[in-house]
Amino acid sequence: MKLACRTGFKCLYGWLAISVAVSLLSLHTPVQAQVTPPSEQETATPPESPERPLPPPPKLFTIDLGWSWWNVDGNEAKFRQYATPPNSRFIRELRYISPFWRTGDNLRLQLWSPTEDDYRLESNLSFGFGATRIEAWTTRNRFITPVPDVLPTSERSVTESFLKQSLTPDFAVFVRYRQDGQTHHLDIPRTPLLQNTRYWDAVAEGKLGNGQVSIGYTDWRYFDRTNTFPDTSMERWHARYLWEVNPALALEGSFARTELRQQNRPASRLESLNLSGDWMLSNSTELALAFWQDKISLPVVQNAYVRERRQSSALLIHRWNRWNLQFGVREREAERIRADQTFVDVPRWWTVEGRLWGRLSKHLRLTIRGWDERLNDPPAMLTADARSLYWDNRRFAQVKLDGGTVLFNGYLTYTYRRWANGARGVALNLKGITLGGTWTPRDDLSLFAEYSSEVWTARSEVTQLPTLNQFVPNSRVSTVGFNWNINSRATISASYTNFVTDNDNPLLLRDGNTEGRFFTANLSYSLPQDYQLTLTIAPWSYRDQVDRLMDYDTHLVMLSLSGRF
Amino acid sequence: MNAQRRWFCLSAVALGLLTAVTVVAEKVQQKEPPYPQSLFAKATPDDYMGEKDCTEAGCHYPHADNFNRSPHAPFMRNPKLPLDKQGCEGCHGPANPHLEDPKKIFSYSNSKPADIAAMCLRCHADTMRLSQWHRTQHGKADVACTACHQIHWQEHKEPPARGIVNFGSLRSPQTEKEPQPRRLLKFDDPILCSQCHQREANEFRLNFHHPVPERRLECSECHEAHPSKAAQKRFRPIKEMCVSCHPDKAGPFTFEHDPVAGWSGEGCTECHRPHGSQNPKLLNAFSRGLCTQCHTDKSATHYPGRTCWMAGCHVAVHGSNSDALLRRP
Numbered sequence: 001m002k003l004a005c006r007t008g009f010k011c012l013y014g015w016l017a018i019s020v021a022v023s024l025l026s027l028h029t030p031v032q033a034q035v036t037p038p039s040e041q042e043t044a045t046p047p048e049s050p051e052r053p054l055p056p057p058p059k060l061f062t063i064d065l066g067w068s069w070w071n072v073d074g075n076e077a078k079f080r081q082y083a084t085p086p087n088s089r090f091i092r093e094l095r096y097i098s099p100f101w102r103t104g105d106n107l108r109l110q111l112w113s114p115t116e117d118d119y120r121l122e123s124n125l126s127f128g129f130g131a132t133r134i135e136a137w138t139t140r141n142r143f144i145t146p147v148p149d150v151l152p153t154s155e156r157s158v159t160e161s162f163l164k165q166s167l168t169p170d171f172a173v174f175v176r177y178r179q180d181g182q183t184h185h186l187d188i189p190r191t192p193l194l195q196n197t198r199y200w201d202a203v204a205e206g207k208l209g210n211g212q213v214s215i216g217y218t219d220w221r222y223f224d225r226t227n228t229f230p231d232t233s234m235e236r237w238h239a240r241y242l243w244e245v246n247p248a249l250a251l252e253g254s255f256a257r258t259e260l261r262q263q264n265r266p267a268s269r270l271e272s273l274n275l276s277g278d279w280m281l282s283n284s285t286e287l288a289l290a291f292w293q294d295k296i297s298l299p300v301v302q303n304a305y306v307r308e309r310r311q312s313s314a315l316l317i318h319r320w321n322r323w324n325l326q327f328g329v330r331e332r333e334a335e336r337i338r339a340d341q342t343f344v345d346v347p348r349w350w351t352v353e354g355r356l357w358g359r360l361s362k363h364l365r366l367t368i369r370g371w372d373e374r375l376n377d378p379p380a381m382l383t384a385d386a387r388s389l390y391w392d393n394r395r396f397a398q399v400k401l402d403g404g405t406v407l408f409n410g411y412l413t414y415t416y417r418r419w420a421n422g423a424r425g426v427a428l429n430l431k432g433i434t435l436g437g438t439w440t441p442r443d444d445l446s447l448f449a450e451y452s453s454e455v456w457t458a459r460s461e462v463t464q465l466p467t468l469n470q471f472v473p474n475s476r477v478s479t480v481g482f483n484w485n486i487n488s489r490a491t492i493s494a495s496y497t498n499f500v501t502d503n504d505n506p507l508l509l510r511d512g513n514t515e516g517r518f519f520t521a522n523l524s525y526s527l528p529q530d531y532q533l534t535l536t537i538a539p540w541s542y543r544d545q546v547d548r549l550m551d552y553d554t555h556l557v558m559l560s561l562s563g564r565f
Numbered sequence: 566m567n568a569q570r571r572w573f574c575l576s577a578v579a580l581g582l583l584t585a586v587t588v589v590a591e592k593v594q595q596k597e598p599p600y601p602q603s604l605f606a607k608a609t610p611d612d613y614m615g616e617k618d619c620t621e622a623g624c625h626y627p628h629a630d631n632f633n634r635s636p637h638a639p640f641m642r643n644p645k646l647p648l649d650k651q652g653c654e655g656c657h658g659p660a661n662p663h664l665e666d667p668k669k670i671f672s673y674s675n676s677k678p679a680d681i682a683a684m685c686l687r688c689h690a691d692t693m694r695l696s697q698w699h700r701t702q703h704g705k706a707d708v709a710c711t712a713c714h715q716i717h718w719q720e721h722k723e724p725p726a727r728g729i730v731n732f733g734s735l736r737s738p739q740t741e742k743e744p745q746p747r748r749l750l751k752f753d754d755p756i757l758c759s760q761c762h763q764r765e766a767n768e769f770r771l772n773f774h775h776p777v778p779e780r781r782l783e784c785s786e787c788h789e790a791h792p793s794k795a796a797q798k799r800f801r802p803i804k805e806m807c808v809s810c811h812p813d814k815a816g817p818f819t820f821e822h823d824p825v826a827g828w829s830g831e832g833c834t835e836c837h838r839p840h841g842s843q844n845p846k847l848l849n850a851f852s853r854g855l856c857t858q859c860h861t862d863k864s865a866t867h868y869p870g871r872t873c874w875m876a877g878c879h880v881a882v883h884g885s886n887s888d889a890l891l892r893r894p
Contacts, residue, residue, distance in 0.1 A: 083779035106639060118781070129643035141781050169646070170690040180810070189877050191894075197812045206691040222812045228894050229813055230886070242694055247599055250696030251580060260817070268817055277580050278696045288700055291576040296828070298817050303889065305821055306828035312576065317705060324707060334829035347829060357706070379829075385862040390824060413764045424861040428850075434764045452767045454843070458850075460857065462864035471854020475843035477770045499772060501843040507870055509852055511845040514772050 062095035066534075066560030074552030078146040078542060084117040085556065091115055092560060117142035117153075136161040147187045148510075148549035154184045171206030194225040211243040211250075230262040240274075248280040266299040286317040302339045304382065309334040315353075323358030336379065347379040347390065363403045370397035378423065387423040394419050410437025425461035428472065430454060436479075444485040452477045466506035473503035473512065494521040510547035517541045530564040601671050601680050602687070604658035605649045612659035616642075616652030619660060625653070628717055635718035636749060650688060656716060673716060678709035685710045692791050701792055713757055713790070714749045754784040765840050774841030787839065807833045818884030822891060826884060 068086045072079050086092075091114055098107035105127040112120045120139040126132060138159040145151050160178040167173060177200040184193040198221055205214035218236040222229075240254035253275050260268040276290040292311045315328035330351040336344040353371035360366050375392040383389075395418045402411035415432040436450030456472035481495030497518045505512035520538045527533060536558040544550035598606050620629035632638055632653075641655050654660050662669040673681055682698045698704040703712075750757055755777050759766030769778050776782055787806060808815040814833075816826065824830020833839070836855055837847045844851045850858060856873045857864045863873075874882045881891045 082774070082776040083781065106636060129645075130640040141776075166691075169650075169688070172691045180812075189875070190880060193813055195813060197809075207694075212690065212694050212697070222815065224813070232815070242697060244694060244696055250694070252697070262817075275576055275580070276700065278699050280699075286699060289576070289579060291573075300817050300819060301821050302819050303821060303823075305817075305823060309829065315705075319707075326705065336829065355706075389859045390830065411763050415764065419858075421859065424859075426858060426861060428858060432764070434767055436763060436767075450763075450767065452764070452770075456850075458854075458858070460861050460864065462857070462861055464865040466865070468850075468854055468857055468864070471851045471857070473843050473851055475771060477767060479770065497770060499770060499843075501772060503843075503851060505851070507852055507872070509872065511772075512851055514843075516772060 060097055060565075062093060062562065062564050064092040064094075064560060064562035066090055066092060066558060068556065068558040071555045071557070072552055073554070074542075075146065075148070075550050076552065077144040077151075078550055079540075079552045079554055080144055081146045082143070084142060085558070086113065086116050089115075093562070131166040133164040134162070145185060145187055146550070148547065149187070151185045151187070155182070156184075157181045168206070171204070171208070174201075174203045174205070176201050191226060191228060193228075195229075196223045196225070197221065208241075209243075210245075211241060213242075214238070214240040214254075230265065232260065232262050234258055234260045249277070251275075251277045262300065268300055269295075269297040271295045284319045288315045288317070289313070299339075304336050304338050304344045306334045307337045307341075321358070323356070326353075326355040328353045344382075345380045346377060347375060348377045350374050350376055361403075363405055364401065365403050367400040367402075368398070370395070372396075388421065389424075390421065391419045392422050404437070406440065408437065408439050411435070425459070426468070427459050428468075429457045445482065446484075447480075447482045449480045450478065466504070470504035470506050473501050473505075475502070476500045489526045491524045492522070494519070496520075505546060508546050510544055510550055513545035514550075515543045515545075532562045534558075534560045534562070536560075599683075601658065601676070601684055604671060605687075608649065608659040610648060612661040613648045613651075613654050614660040614664075616654075619653045628653075631717035633718075635716070637716060637718075655688070656684060673709075673711050676709075678704075678707045678712075681709040681711055685714075703790065708761075712761075713751060715751050716749070718749070758784045758788075768838065768840035768842075771841035771843050773843070773845055773847055775839065775847070777840075807837075807839070814883045816884045818881075819886045820889045820891065821884050822882060825882075 066086075067089050070076075070079070070085065070087045092112065094109075094111040094114070096107075096109040098105070106124070108122075108124045110120075110122045114121075118139075118141050120137065122137040123135070125134045136159075138157070140155065140157045142153050142155050144153055158178070158180045160176065162177075163175045165173050177198075179196070179198040181196045182193060184195075186192060199219060201216055201218035203214060203216035205216075206212065216236075216238050218234075218238075220234040220236070222232040224231065236256060236258040238254065238256035240252065242250060242252040244250045254273075256270075256272045258270040258272075260270070262268075271294070273293045274291070276288070279287045279289075281287055290311075290313045294306075294309045296305070296307055296309070298305050309332070311330065311332045313328060313330040315326060318325045330353065331348065332351070333346055333348040335346045338344055351371055351373040353369075355367070355369040357365065357367035357369075373394040375388075375390055378388040378392060379390060380386070381388060395416070397416045398413065400411065400413045402409075404410055411434070413432075413434040415430070415434075417430040417432075418427065420427040432452070432454045434450070434452040436448070438446055438448045440446040453474070453476045455474050458468040458472045460468040462468065477497070477499045479495060479497045481493065483491070483493040485491050497516070499514075499516045501512070501514045503512040518538070518540045520536065520540075523535045525533045536556070538556040538558075539554070540556070541553045542551060616629075619625045641650070641652055643651070646655070649655065649659070656671070656673075657663075658669075658671040660670065671680075671684060673684075676684075679695075679699070682704065683695050686693065686695050686698065693701075752760075755766055755769070768774065777784065818826075821828065825832070825835050827833065836849055838849055839847065842848060844855075848855050852872045856879075868878065871878065873879050877892075879891045881888065881894045885891045885894060887893045
């Protein structure tokens with residue numbers, strides 16, 4: 001099945017053609033402007049004042065092009081893991097914004113990196129004072145799995161289009177189509193993924209009576225060209241209504257039904273029911289209740305699975321002076337069955353959550369939040385070791401202090417997380433701290449710094465080496481930088497980021513003990529008539545203490561010129 | 566099922582009680598809508614001056630200039646709109662009382678987040694209603710619409726005051742440009758989101774991360790800022806949202822890996838850290854440590870020295886259609 005363009009460029013040309021067509025369509029807009037009533041023409045005229053002349057009209061076209069050199073020494077695949085910068089002449093951006101916005105229409109076309117491995121084309125058109133909106137975009141990303149072996153380049157192409165048509169000012173119909181093609185080459189022993197997904201949905205939603213209604217249909221299809229996974233299709237219907245009984249009370253209910261079919265397999269089904277309510281007890285107190293239930297039929301599955309799951313929650317919010325307090329409880333349960341539909345168990349989780357935040361002073365804000373989840377009815381295990389595999393207690397707490405003045409502002413976040421399984425004597429703890437701030441000593445200079453550290457500890461019933469604690473590495477990330485407007489034309493900004501992973505790494509595997517040092521500096525110079533010249537220098541270095549084949553150094557140099565006209 | 570009936574009955578009784586109490590309360594309270602909607606409810610057509618008077622008098626000239634550049638401008642100049650939704654007064658309320666008393670106008674910089682939401686949702690009713698806003702995470706945390714969106718248009722060439730100010734330059738200088746906000750956002754995400762969610766944004770600086778700093782992904786592709794809007798929802802094929810981009814993990818499989826599959830547990834986040842991690846594949850723990858958190862009986866003696874999902878062992882950790890021990894897809 002050929003669902004996606006085989007080459008990104010063909011796809012790009014197709015979209016360019018669509019964009020040109022959209023541009024031609026926008027030529028209708030001056031005609032619309034002519035038929036608008038004279039009174040509206042008057043309103044649309046920009047204000048004139050003898051003392052204050054009108055500013056120049058906005059520039060319609062933007063172009064940004066340049067030249068770049070990676071100068072990579074070492075593992076180029078690791079350097080390109082998340083993005084591939086241009087390595088030669090490049091066009092970074094072409095943008096066009098239509099001048100028709102004053103008459104109720106709007107067009108925007110934007111194309112990023114059309115000659116590069118990663119590109120994106122985006123177009124928006126709206127007319128009829130926003131009654132009709134069309135959006136379309138296509139993007140392609142190429143990347144390499146960063147391993148020492150040579151692997152073919154992987155690729156992902158996504159195309160999406162979206163239409164909104166307002167039927168009344170408060171009610172609209174939405175249609176979306178999306179196609180996602182992925183060719184992913186993975187490290188041995190895994191086989192490549194050659195897969196496509198596409199879906200379209202249609203939703204009608206908006207105000208109806210004293211509330212809001214939403215009805216929609218979705219069709220989702222998955223195709224695996226390697227035949228590793230069965231081709232799958234899903235159809236989903238949903239309906240939702242919110243009833244605002246009065247300004248203090250609102251009730252909402254929704255229902256969704258999903259039917260799933262896989263090649264040569266029985267059909268599966270999921271039905272979801274959601275009920276929720278929100279009650280303003282007073283101007284400062286609010287109560288939110290919610291109930292959610294899924295009924296699941298999965299005749300495909302042969303091991304124990306969940307036939308029904310439910311969640312109920314209540315949350316009380318109270319505000320006073322400059323403070324806000326939330327307290328909530330949540331109960332979740334899942335009824336599990338075997339493939340022959342015989343009952344297994346119903347594990348239940350209770351969660352208590354709270355949040356308190358407010359202002360300690362005019363410039364300082366404090367936030368404390370946390371939750372505690374307990375598994376009350378542990379599931380029965382049918383494995384050789386019958387003890388529960390589920391976490392029976394999870395805790396999370398966070399304290400955040402932030403604020404400041406125009407001169408200095410900062411933030412400090414402390415995070416604590418604990419996951420525990422008492423039956424197996426396992427506890428996994430995380431303590432993290434993030435500290436950062438910006439200092440603006442002068443109008444033309446700002447400096448910033450951020451430090452983040454995570455400390456993980458783990459214990460388990462198994463004390464024989466290697467222990468669980470040796471597989472939970474710590475990490476540190478620090479960043480410093482500045483932005484300086486040297487004069488009205490020149491600006492320089494620079495940042496330095498360093499990350500370190502501390503890992504016992506008892507199996508001596510790659511990607512375990514790493515350090516990255518990334519320095520990036522930008523010097524921008526504004527030329528007359530809205531042109532701008534930018535020089536970027538980025539000496540980066542990456543080190544893997546175990547596998548030196550992963551290391552790289554680069555001294556990236558990039559020069560770009562952007563202009564508006 | 567007894568438990569189901571019990572929960573359904575409890576919920577129905579609770580909601581019924583709420584309805585009864587509030588219907589009674591409604592009879593007592595006045596019919597007038599609460600502030601700030603009352604600004605419009607009280608107004609007569611004479612209270613509306615029109616946009617021209619706001620700007621020609623010279624008082625609000627800079628605002629008018631910015632507003633002309635805003636995507637709001639064409640929509641709010643639709644002559645078919647009612648008077649109370651046109652021009653400046655559509656958002657700030659009728660202007661005639663403002664002439665008598667300058668304080669008698671709705672100011673977005675001095676208002677409560679809920680009042681700001683009430684004003685915005687007068688027109689954006691297809692996004693959500695006010696009661697839905699109250700239930701969003703941002704609503705509960707008193708984050709106003711204007712914390713993320715701008716009403717007039719202002720090109721932000723200056724970096725934001727907080728958070729990771731030069732996020733884009735971390736790995737991909739080719740994407741570092743002045744933000745080009747869409748949907749009247751103050752900044753594009755992740756710059757915008759990192760203003761408050763500094764810790765989460767900082768996780769993107771770790772060695773392994775989703776390519777958000779490189780602008781291949783945006784925060785809004787996974788997180789729904791307006792969760793009540795079905796038209797903006799990413800389709801979730803039964804399980805987690807993650808499978809909309811990783812569809813080979815969607816299943817259902819003949820042999821599921823529950824709770825990792827998400828039926829009864831946390832799903833993907835049982836093993837993965839979605840923003841970034843110091844471990845490859847965004848894992849919570851390194852190598853076989855990930856599996857031995859739960860499967861302690863396989864800790865040290867079960868094929869020691871190997872990573873569980875590599876070298877031909879449990880390669881189908883997300884679920885298998887052919888092997889109960891997840892050794893083949």
